[in-house]
Amino acid sequence: MELLNIRNLSIEYKTKSGTVKAVEDVTFEVGEHESLGVVGESGCGKSTLGVAILRLLPPNATTKGEIIFNGKNLLSLTNEEMRRMRGKEIAMIFQDPMTSLNPIMRVRDHFFELFKVHEPSMKKEQMIKLASEALESVGTDPKRLDNYPFEFSGGMRQRVMIAIAIALKPKLLIADEPTTALDVVVQEQIMQVLKNLMKTKNMSLILITHDMGIVSELAEKVTVMYAGNLVEHGEIKEIYNEPKHPYTKMLLESIPNIKLDDMELKYIPGSPPDLKNPPKGCKYYPRCPYTKEICKTKEPKTVKLGDRKVKCHLYSGG
Amino acid sequence: MKSYILTRIGLSIPMILIILTIVFFVLRVLPGNPVLAMLGPKAPPSVVKAMEHQMGLDKPILVQYVDYLKNIAKGDFGHSTVTGMPVLKELMQKFPATLELTIFSMVVAVFIGIFYGTIAAYKLGSPIDISARIYSIFVYSFPVFWFGLMLQLIFGVWLHWLPVSGESSPFMTPDPIHTGIYILDAIINGQWDVLKDSLEHLILPSLTLGIVISSIFVRMVRANVVLTLSQQFVVAARARGVKEKTVLFKHALKNALPPILTIMGLQFALLLGGAVLTEVTFSWPGIGSYLVNRIHSRDFAAIQGTIVFFAIFVAIISILVDVINAWINPRVRY
Structure with missing residues (x-):
């Protein structure tokens, strides 16, 4: 069954x-x-999609359709029912680890707050145990529970964010550009952490990013978005080996490849359309x-x- | 934390010294001879000379300055030229009434400021938010004495609900007096009728001051909470399933507090001096009324003493504010 x-x-x-x-x-x-x-350029709606699953969009957003999680349509839950899902069933980590932790709360208190919200009867020893396990599973010393966020580096904070997110063993983790704000070496470490978690925990992952390279490392399937539309969706290997949609093709071609002698960077000319006034017909x-x-x-x-799913006239028999 | 507090106290010593110096020299260059003010313009020169000698005014100014510092360090603020009483003793008698008024005004102002400001920030752009902005502009433009008079008119003269002047009714003072703060003394003594009477007298003046000051707080709190609410850690807290009330007060408001507390501390200190108008309007027997009386009678020792007293008080409050800020924000502490 689909989650x-x-x-x-x-x-x-x-x-x-x-x-x-x-x-x-x-x-x-x-x-x-x-x-x-989930890949696409800035402003293609991929982050909106992630936040929408948790129903945390700003009040000026209207959502239509269905988001069925574990048999329940999230869009028809009450606010209170939805709140109980967040952090327990579905967790999310964000792009900027520097500002995602409350600067005046110890790391420990971030965990404790989560536990108290979802498991009010949990004892303190149990909370410390769970928090320590979560930190260990992302390769962070549990001794650092007593530290404040500003005592961590960016990469360490993202580890802590991941640890908090998985502490209650959610069924789904949404990672919105988890490595974008980090340098390449730390990026790789965070990707390793996520890979390990995928191996050891029974959890699904939605990885939102603009970086095709990162997707290929971690994801089994990929959804390519352009200007709010899903343009291609399928198994990652198939899409990599044989992209169908012209946008996917160009996105893959724009990954720099040092093995080629011809080191000219390829890019997609033009820019995404204005979503207030999108072009008629195909957005691309x-x-x-x-x-x-x-x-x-x-x-x-x-x-x-x-x-595979493709949204393009080249394949719609037209 | 301990070393932080000690450093902070150490740092305020030069600050107090500078204030003492300024007060001393400003009062010396001001026109008006304190001796003549005491003895009257027709006093014979020999008497004036004798008096100047007695007060040490014939010594070189630097010697006077050092004497003055020594005396203040010993807690001697000089003697009032009107009553002959030690100034510090007089101030300590008046201070509890002012402190009582100030604390209750602050309670009113902080309560309105925190709740109205936070809710306005949370409901950004809503009618509540707009009303908060209108409230702060409108109320900030109230002159304190005018607002006091209006409240006296409405609740005292028209509705007969509350007394309009003084700290208590005749024969309604707590007995015995422990702290000088009537509310506290009445509670200690268990004199509930006195407590009720004191509270009734306190309501109008503290509302007057409190409401006027709340206008600044509403704006400050609103602006700072709007800022913290837009930060990533607020979204992250929501994504963990944290309740909205907790998100608003524990995450957004608490992070917005340091600048707000600083302003509140300064306001609290200013209130002690700013209560002058309110105290006069409501015949409140505090330091404000005392200062006005002594200015009228050119009681230099009392004026100097009051200013020094305020200065030291402001220094103490700002140390307290810094310590509270350090307690909230670990970055200040480390």
């Missing part, structure tokens, strides 16, 4: 200068013990090298090619 089913999810932000369609009609699923990468056509007339007028349907 998470996202069905026809659309999210709009109402702003003073117009309505922003951040996510449009996105459908995918995450199986138990599966890891899914202004940047797409394969644009046909139909792309400019008609939005492509999502078609299934085996296990």
